[in-house]
Amino acid sequence: MSVTILMYHMIATPENAAEARFCRTPEMFRKDLEQIRVTGYQVISLATVLDGIAGRVELPDKAVAITFDDGVACSYENALPILQEFGCPASVFVVSSLAGGYNDWCGVFGFSRRRMLTNCEIRALAESSVDIGSHTANHLWLGKIDKTVVTKEVRDSKAVLEDILGREVPHFAYPFGSWNPMVRNAVIEAGYMGACSTMSGKNLGGTDPYLLRRSEIKGSDAPWQFRLKLKFATNEMPPISDARCLARQTLKKMGLI
Numbered sequence: 125m126s127v128t129i130l131m132y133h134m135i136a137t138p139e140n141a142a143e144a145r146f147c148r149t150p151e152m153f154r155k156d157l158e159q160i161r162v163t164g165y166q167v168i169s170l171a172t173v174l175d176g177i178a179g180r181v182e183l184p185d186k187a188v189a190i191t192f193d194d195g196v197a198c199s200y201e202n203a204l205p206i207l208q209e210f211g212c213p214a215s216v217f218v219v220s221s222l223a224g225g226y227n228d229w230c231g232v233f234g235f236s237r238r239r240m241l242t243n244c245e246i247r248a249l250a251e252s253s254v255d256i257g258s259h260t261a262n263h264l265w266l267g268k269i270d271k272t273v274v275t276k277e278v279r280d281s282k283a284v285l286e287d288i289l290g291r292e293v294p295h296f297a298y299p300f301g302s303w304n305p306m307v308r309n310a311v312i313e314a315g316y317m318g319a320c321s322t323m324s325g326k327n328l329g330g331t332d333p334y335l336l337r338r339s340e341i342k343g344s345d346a347p348w349q350f351r352l353k354l355k356f357a358t359n360e361m362p363p364i365s366d367a368r369c370l371a372r373q374t375l376k377k378m379g380l381i
């Protein structure tokens with residue numbers, strides 16, 4: 125068995141070049157879900173992914189999970205209606221201290237100031253088909269800070285989100301994909317059942333549940349690039365010009381042009 129986990133950030137129109145990579149437009153996101161459907165993939169929840177890699181359940185041959193990092197309000201405003209249209213489960217990883225606030229940590233990267241999910245929207249997502257996971261309290265580089273702060277970040281965010289939801293928050297995603305063995309242990313000790321990294325690749329039977337692999341869907345990914353990521357769970361794709369060049373060379377070798 126193998127599962128691709130897709131990683132999105134914002135489902136929104138980019139407002140500047142800096143955030144373009146992280147913004148998939150709602151139109152493109154709808155096309156992604158259409159591709160998933162027409163290629164015969166079944167969208168499963170992260171809990172089912174964890175059950176599958178642990179051998180507790182058998183997964184469909186073509187399985188994919190959908191995740192969104194950060195908890196920007198567009199997860200509720202733009203992503204949720206499209207997910208519901210296609211009947212797909214998903215997970216949103218929320219930065220707990222920013223609920224009801226703004227994406228202030230993104231300012232240094234040149235992103236637009238965007239509204240984050242409110243407590244009410246977090247509850248509404250959880251009541252639909254979207255699981256809420258933790259993305260720490262303050263979106264820090266966990267791999268670069270000491271254990272006391274790491275422990276506080278992973279525990280506080282879990283407690284705050286569980287207070288908002290009145291239910292367990294079993295999943296976690298490492299901000300910036302930053303982790304090390306100490307960070308991974310802190311996530312386990314805080315009581316999480318699984319954690320998403322930003323390392324690409326398929327999730328297989330026996331994959332470390334605290335280092336789940338994800339394929340990043342960028343704002344600029346064309347439909348053909350999305351299809352390849354879905355199938356191979358890779359991150360880097362050749363630019364279109366490279367692919368055209370390769371195709372031309374192959375056709376020349378074959379004497380077709």
Ligand SMILES: [Zn+2]
Pocket residue numbers: 193194259263299300
């Ligand atoms: Zn993040």
